[in-house]
Amino acid sequence: MLYTTMHYKTIDDIDVQSKRVFLRVDFNVPLTKEAPYRITDATRIKAASPTIEALRKRGARVILASHLGRPKGAPEAKYSLKPVFEHLQEKIGSAISFANDCVGAEVEKQANALKDGEVLLLENLRFHPEEEKNDPAFAQQLAKLADVYVDDAFGAAHRAHASIEGITHYVSVKAAGYLMDKELKYLGGVLQNPAHPFIAIIGGAKISGKIDVIQNLLGRADKVLIGGGMTYTFLKAQGKEVGKSLVEEDKIELAQSLLAQAGGKLMIPTDTVVAGEFKNEAEHKSVSVNNIPPDWMGVDIGPETIKQFTEEILKAKTIVWNGPMGVFEMSNYANGTLAIAKAMAEATGKGATTVVGGGDSVAALEQSGLADKMSHVSTGGGASLEFLEGKTLPGVKALES
Numbered sequence: 001m002l003y004t005t006m007h008y009k010t011i012d013d014i015d016v017q018s019k020r021v022f023l024r025v026d027f028n029v030p031l032t033k034e035a036p037y038r039i040t041d042a043t044r045i046k047a048a049s050p051t052i053e054a055l056r057k058r059g060a061r062v063i064l065a066s067h068l069g070r071p072k073g074a075p076e077a078k079y080s081l082k083p084v085f086e087h088l089q090e091k092i093g094s095a096i097s098f099a100n101d102c103v104g105a106e107v108e109k110q111a112n113a114l115k116d117g118e119v120l121l122l123e124n125l126r127f128h129p130e131e132e133k134n135d136p137a138f139a140q141q142l143a144k145l146a147d148v149y150v151d152d153a154f155g156a157a158h159r160a161h162a163s164i165e166g167i168t169h170y171v172s173v174k175a176a177g178y179l180m181d182k183e184l185k186y187l188g189g190v191l192q193n194p195a196h197p198f199i200a201i202i203g204g205a206k207i208s209g210k211i212d213v214i215q216n217l218l219g220r221a222d223k224v225l226i227g228g229g230m231t232y233t234f235l236k237a238q239g240k241e242v243g244k245s246l247v248e249e250d251k252i253e254l255a256q257s258l259l260a261q262a263g264g265k266l267m268i269p270t271d272t273v274v275a276g277e278f279k280n281e282a283e284h285k286s287v288s289v290n291n292i293p294p295d296w297m298g299v300d301i302g303p304e305t306i307k308q309f310t311e312e313i314l315k316a317k318t319i320v321w322n323g324p325m326g327v328f329e330m331s332n333y334a335n336g337t338l339a340i341a342k343a344m345a346e347a348t349g350k351g352a353t354t355v356v357g358g359g360d361s362v363a364a365l366e367q368s369g370l371a372d373k374m375s376h377v378s379t380g381g382g383a384s385l386e387f388l389e390g391k392t393l394p395g396v397k398a399l400e401s
Ligand code: AMP
Pocket: 203, 204, 205, 206, 209, 227, 228, 229, 230, 246, 298, 299, 300, 322, 323, 324, 325, 326, 327, 328, 329, 359, 360, 361
């Protein structure tokens, strides 16, 4: 089992009985485009429910706070948390109430009127521009609502906003919720004390978004396996022809220096699926990376690479994966990504720790139906990427005692 060397309290370490608990959650859920707005995927709400339920059971008075979408610092019906309130009402009934704002005298009254086990959901934090500005006076107003601060919003931990960072300066007791704790244990554990062999698999569209992740992981992992669109910039850096494949010309030099610095740790595909056009129905075939035809483009890793990557995965004790191996949204080019998901599921079954970092790799994993076969699937796209880059997330730093 992984553990992290970060020091923070969890809700199990603090007294919450009859306390007003400000619980920062990530309820940034997708809604229907037109009114009446309805939630189309409640995964994020479900992910926070163990923390909410534990707090309620222990007699806390829970004040839920979240952002939703990108309102411009003022109320907008399409970004209201009302649909979340209605969803939660179906789950927990009359124990939950809604506040039309997140600060102010009226909200304070509602917070103070809460009984043990009851829940108050605040309106969207980002209806106030001060939230994203980490305004101290606004953070103080939020802090006034509660006795205890709990952060369970890992997906927002890379933002130094008032409800994530500022507020922690004005509450005496702060702790991580269960979701935050799980994210930190797995992502932190992977970086701080992985069981070896430790391999990282990095894919996705471009090198540019993942340079820092590759660099950080090269310093920690035994091998870094490369797939996805960034493959072709690496191949070009090795002097190979890549036809019409995605290439970041301005990153070729960087790819060369990463290859030199890696000293054999970087595994670049040896074969690739190429397509005549960027279409699922286009003519396609597998070729060696030494023989990419001029008018074709690379869209997936090839069968030989799948075999090599699978062998590495099955030898490993710790595996972290971020980014698809090909254009997985097109079924003909999803094989490489699916094969990685399958190999990781098998590795988990053999006792390896497998961690999938947010964003598109999670979508690909959902598509494969293997998400529950991983040790941990991160709920935070941007946050997990920044974490894997080795950055200290403001929301995590704020919790550390
Ligand atoms: P990212 O957000 O960086 O993880 O990139 C994910 C996107 O990369 C997905 O939409 C994939 O379709 C895309 N992608 C993966 N492989 C390729 C490729 N060979 N060529 C173009 N796009 C790709």
